[in-house]
Amino acid sequence: MKYLPFLLFISVFLALSSGDCPAEQDEMYLIVxxxxxxxxxSDFLVNALKQASQNNAAGIIIQLDTPGGLxxxxxxxxISILGCKVPVIVYVAPSGDRAASAGVMITMSADIAAMAPGTTIGAAHPVSIGSRPADKxxxxxIINDMVAHGKTIAEKRGKNVDWVEKAIRDSISATESEALKAGIIDIVAEDLDDLIKQINGRSVKDKGTLHLxxxxxxxxxxxxxxxxxxAISNPNIAYILMMIGxxxxYFELANPGAVFPGVVGSTSLILAFFAFQTLPVNYAGILLIILSLVFFIxxxxxxxxGMLSIAGIITLVLGSLILYKK
Known part of the structure; x- marks a missing residue:
C-alpha cells in the first residue's frame, strides 16, 4: 500500500502523456x-482549421490550386477561415496553378493572401453544373448574392472591392504581379521557404505577430x-454511381437470382444518394431517372x-438534364 501514491502518480502521468499534445507555437500546419x-x-479544410485553432499552432498555410467548385x-x-483563431495564409502555388471561381473567395478570406510567380486568380462568375438554359x-x-459575399470578404481583409465585383460579374482574371499591384493579394513568393521568410515578423490583426x-x-x-x-461527392462520379446502381x-430484376448486379447496384445507389445530400440536386431529376428504370422494367x-422503352429513354434524358440545380 505504501507504493500506491507513487503508482497513481505514474498512472496519471502516463495517461496524460499518451494523449494528443497541443502543438507548440513553432509549428506551422500546411495543407495542399x-x-x-x-x-x-470542404470537410478536409474545415477539420484542419479546427485542429490548428485547438492546438494553438503558429498558423496554417493552405497551398491552393483550384478551378473553382460548389x-x-x-x-x-x-466561414472557417474567418473564424480561425490562428493566422491563415492562402498561397496559390506552384507556378502554373490558379485560384479560379470559388478559389478567389478562399484566397481573399485569408489573413495573408499570397501567390507564386506564374499563377493566376479570378474568373469568379457563377456557373451552372447542369445543362438547362439559364433563367435570367x-x-x-445568384450573381448579386455572390458579389455581396465577395465585397464583404474584401472589406474585412482590406482587399480591392471593385476588382472582386468585376471578377464575379465580368469574369476578369489577374496574374500574380497584377494581383499584388491591384491590392488583391499581399505577397508574391517564389516558394514555400520564401513565403515563410516574407511572413516572418508580420503582424496579423487580432492574432498577434508571426515568429517563424x-x-x-x-x-x-x-x-x-x-x-x-x-471522390463520391464529385457531381460526375455521383451521377455515374446512380447510373450503375x-x-x-435492372439486371437483377430482369434475371432474378443473379445476386451480383443487385449487390453492386444497391451499393452504388446508396453511395449516390449520400453524395446527393451534399450536392445541389433537383429531386425532380432523381424521380424522373427512377421513373425511367420503372419503365425499362x-x-x-x-x-x-417499344413504347415503354422510349418513355424510359425520354425520362432518363430529362432527369439527367435537370438533376443538378444552378
Whole structure:
C-alpha cells in the first residue's frame, strides 16, 4: 500500500502523456489542395482549421490550386477561415496553378493572401453544373448574392472591392504581379521557404505577430475518409454511381437470382444518394431517372412494342438534364 501514491502518480502521468499534445507555437500546419472545391475538400479544410485553432499552432498555410467548385462548399471554408483563431495564409502555388471561381473567395478570406510567380486568380462568375438554359432572374440573384459575399470578404481583409465585383460579374482574371499591384493579394513568393521568410515578423490583426525563425512545417494529409468523400461527392462520379446502381437493379430484376448486379447496384445507389445530400440536386431529376428504370422494367413484363422503352429513354434524358440545380 505504501507504493500506491507513487503508482497513481505514474498512472496519471502516463495517461496524460499518451494523449494528443497541443502543438507548440513553432509549428506551422500546411495543407495542399489541388482539386475542385467539393464537400470532401470542404470537410478536409474545415477539420484542419479546427485542429490548428485547438492546438494553438503558429498558423496554417493552405497551398491552393483550384478551378473553382460548389458555392456552398466554398462558403463553409470561408466561414472557417474567418473564424480561425490562428493566422491563415492562402498561397496559390506552384507556378502554373490558379485560384479560379470559388478559389478567389478562399484566397481573399485569408489573413495573408499570397501567390507564386506564374499563377493566376479570378474568373469568379457563377456557373451552372447542369445543362438547362439559364433563367435570367435567377442568375442575376445568384450573381448579386455572390458579389455581396465577395465585397464583404474584401472589406474585412482590406482587399480591392471593385476588382472582386468585376471578377464575379465580368469574369476578369489577374496574374500574380497584377494581383499584388491591384491590392488583391499581399505577397508574391517564389516558394514555400520564401513565403515563410516574407511572413516572418508580420503582424496579423487580432492574432498577434508571426515568429517563424525556427518554425516546423507539419503537412496535414487527407485521410482515407476524406479521399472517399471527395471522390463520391464529385457531381460526375455521383451521377455515374446512380447510373450503375439503376443498371444493376435492372439486371437483377430482369434475371432474378443473379445476386451480383443487385449487390453492386444497391451499393452504388446508396453511395449516390449520400453524395446527393451534399450536392445541389433537383429531386425532380432523381424521380424522373427512377421513373425511367420503372419503365425499362415494365418493358420486360409488358408487351408495349417499344413504347415503354422510349418513355424510359425520354425520362432518363430529362432527369439527367435537370438533376443538378444552378
Amino acid at each position: 489542395v489541388s482539386d475542385a472545391i467539393t464537400p470532401g475538400i 458555392a456552398e462548399s466554398m462558403r463553409k471554408i470561408v 432572374k435567377i442568375t442575376e440573384k 525563425d525556427h518554425v516546423n512545417i507539419i503537412k496535414i494529409k487527407e485521410s482515407i475518409r476524406t479521399k472517399i468523400l471527395k 439503376l443498371a444493376g437493379l 415494365l418493358e420486360i413484363k409488358i408487351t408495349s412494342y
